Amino acid sequence: MSAPAGYFGQYGGRFVAETLVPGLEALERAWAEAKGDPAFAAELDALLFSYAGRPTPLTAAPRLSDEVGATVLFKREDLCHTGAHKITNALGQALLARRMGKTRIIAETGAGQHGVATATASALFGIACEIYMGALDTVRQAPNVERMRMLGAKVHPVESGSRTLKDAMNEALRDWVTNVRTTHYLVGSAAGPHPYPSLVADLVSVIGREARAQFLGLLGRLPDAVVACVGGGSNAIGVFRGFLGDPGVALFGVEAAGEGIGSGRHSATLTAGRVGVLHGAKSYVLADGDGQILEAHSIAAGLDYPGVGPEHAALKDSGRTTVLSATDEEAIEGFRLLARTEGILCALETAHAVGKLREVVGRLGAGRLVIVNLSGRGDKDMGTLSRIIP
Amino acid sequence: MTRIGRALAERRANGERALVIYLTAGDPSLETSRTLVLAAVRAGADIIELGVPFSDPSADGPVLQAASQRALEGGTTIARVFGLVRELRAETDVAILLFGYYNPIFVHGEDAFAREAAGAGADGLLVVDLPPEEAGPLRAACDSSGLDLVPLLAPTSTDARIDRAVSIASGFVYFVSITGVTGAALADLGGIEAAVAHLRARAGGLPIAVGFGIATPEDAARIARIADAVVVGSAAVRTAASGPEALAAYVASLAQACRNPGWRRGG
Ligand SMILES: Cc1ncc(COP(=O)(O)O)c(C=O)c1O
Numbered sequence: 001m002s003a004p005a006g007y008f009g010q011y012g013g014r015f016v017a018e019t020l021v022p023g024l025e026a027l028e029r030a031w032a033e034a035k036g037d038p039a040f041a042a043e044l045d046a047l048l049f050s051y052a053g054r055p056t057p058l059t060a061a062p063r064l065s066d067e068v069g070a071t072v073l074f075k076r077e078d079l080c081h082t083g084a085h086k087i088t089n090a091l092g093q094a095l096l097a098r099r100m101g102k103t104r105i106i107a108e109t110g111a112g113q114h115g116v117a118t119a120t121a122s123a124l125f126g127i128a129c130e131i132y133m134g135a136l137d138t139v140r141q142a143p144n145v146e147r148m149r150m151l152g153a154k155v156h157p158v159e160s161g162s163r164t165l166k167d168a169m170n171e172a173l174r175d176w177v178t179n180v181r182t183t184h185y186l187v188g189s190a191a192g193p194h195p196y197p198s199l200v201a202d203l204v205s206v207i208g209r210e211a212r213a214q215f216l217g218l219l220g221r222l223p224d225a226v227v228a229c230v231g232g233g234s235n236a237i238g239v240f241r242g243f244l245g246d247p248g249v250a251l252f253g254v255e256a257a258g259e260g261i262g263s264g265r266h267s268a269t270l271t272a273g274r275v276g277v278l279h280g281a282k283s284y285v286l287a288d289g290d291g292q293i294l295e296a297h298s299i300a301a302g303l304d305y306p307g308v309g310p311e312h313a314a315l316k317d318s319g320r321t322t323v324l325s326a327t328d329e330e331a332i333e334g335f336r337l338l339a340r341t342e343g344i345l346c347a348l349e350t351a352h353a354v355g356k357l358r359e360v361v362g363r364l365g366a367g368r369l370v371i372v373n374l375s376g377r378g379d380k381d382m383g384t385l386s387r388i389i390p
Numbered sequence: 391m392t393r394i395g396r397a398l399a400e401r402r403a404n405g406e407r408a409l410v411i412y413l414t415a416g417d418p419s420l421e422t423s424r425t426l427v428l429a430a431v432r433a434g435a436d437i438i439e440l441g442v443p444f445s446d447p448s449a450d451g452p453v454l455q456a457a458s459q460r461a462l463e464g465g466t467t468i469a470r471v472f473g474l475v476r477e478l479r480a481e482t483d484v485a486i487l488l489f490g491y492y493n494p495i496f497v498h499g500e501d502a503f504a505r506e507a508a509g510a511g512a513d514g515l516l517v518v519d520l521p522p523e524e525a526g527p528l529r530a531a532c533d534s535s536g537l538d539l540v541p542l543l544a545p546t547s548t549d550a551r552i553d554r555a556v557s558i559a560s561g562f563v564y565f566v567s568i569t570g571v572t573g574a575a576l577a578d579l580g581g582i583e584a585a586v587a588h589l590r591a592r593a594g595g596l597p598i599a600v601g602f603g604i605a606t607p608e609d610a611a612r613i614a615r616i617a618d619a620v621v622v623g624s625a626a627v628r629t630a631a632s633g634p635e636a637l638a639a640y641v642a643s644l645a646q647a648c649r650n651p652g653w654r655r656g657g
Contacts, residue, residue: 005523015519016519018521018541018543019544022547174571177571278493279446291493292444292494
């Protein structure tokens, strides 16, 4: 048997019900065609520029830099339309769905940012949209539920399992298996069965291309390190892909350590998981010795997931990336630090990357140049944070 | 040939169809499962599809999701599922096909899983989220342990995919009658009939089972006209909640539909 497509080293693949495989094959072909079509690229680029607000700025952070002892610049994905990097992926996939003649779009969402981005892109193209969201997340990210509804999407709260992102993805897969002929499943991270990890990474890799060119333009050299939070891994792979070919640039992924790795209540899949198969791909997963998936935990709904994209698994194993993890508490400290020193309220997901900056600087040595991917803004988290921060 | 192949061949030789009954192991306890399986066998089930519960059954509808959850809450582990198979084997010669998701098998180790399953007395495996492209290692493990590996085919499967699935299949091929999750309503028979006829032409003589959405004896009779085996899952699990007698009566009515040559009149 020939080597299956869609692998990053030993990770990736296509572990789904047979019903979905032809749909995934069709998506793979459609993306290969679209990628090579200059008209598609031109339409996407125009949308990213005039609608989403790309390129996003690379912002110097002098006061924060002083506090952590490095020169830190933020890649401002929070300034994208809808407030996070997720719109870049959603616009690309929605264009592709339209090209494939799909009449309906579904998506899973954790923090609600991907749900909002998908609802936005669907409204823009006039395609019907339904979003699956864990019932717990509909409460802790309530503002985003309202945004999705106002955009005309139907939001389905998912009551099964841990009532978070993992369960939303299960439910979206069940919908897709039923409606695969008419529906595009707009997966929200660089995870899931092939071709999604590649498709999403291709779309969001514009983040890294921009960041690299901007950094070179500003400072005339490359950074020493790039830091991003890792849930499923889309914002991280997006920025990392710009620097994978630059061996002098260290890449740090920051997972959610929740209440601490030792507590068992965390989402640090790459740090503390095992190799397994979840939601269509072989990668690291949080699972017990019988292969049952464990419930993840994080204060950040977008990181609260027991899986991770397969490319991150391969990058970690190869040593190209270094994986760290930030606890809920460290993330809150990161949020406060960024608010106080730079006047930016970031998403709780992003706050994990900020919260680990001191450790990154500790590893690199002082005075280095660091890019942090500021994946999203924090409006959605004000409810959670106002209860915690006096 | 395993018990699965023999059961299908015997029914076929008599001009009958085989009845496959799905029950989730450990729902709600292993002891209850044992009683239910034996009741189904006495009432005429030819093959028992024993579900290995999984925390995230993304191809299952609400009935089988809840069954998996009850089984896991009741403490069902892989070792205990094998224990159940061993106990059943002491009492019945019915064909047993383990039905589940890939992660528990992968984490357990494919070779160890196949070896232990065969050692306990199971006859084959069916893994919902393992398409033929990814099935190489498990196929090899099943071969060395003498287990059948049954692939699923769907209404969306292309000819190339049908051929690939048939090339790795043993025992039978399982045609999923609907694009949907387990427990959804049965689709129109015309479409299923055409799909099964198409599949049969490419299946190289392998028996074809049809499942998903079959709930009533009437459904079973309709499917029996075209398939070698009729699979009933969610409806069996739902009935099993009322106890072994209710399950036995229900299975007997399905078995009647599979044995009664009435399907020949129509076809
Ligand atoms: C702002 C923000 N950052 C990060 C993430 C995590 O996802 P990923 O790892 O795919 O970037 C999310 C997910 O919802 C998010 O909203």
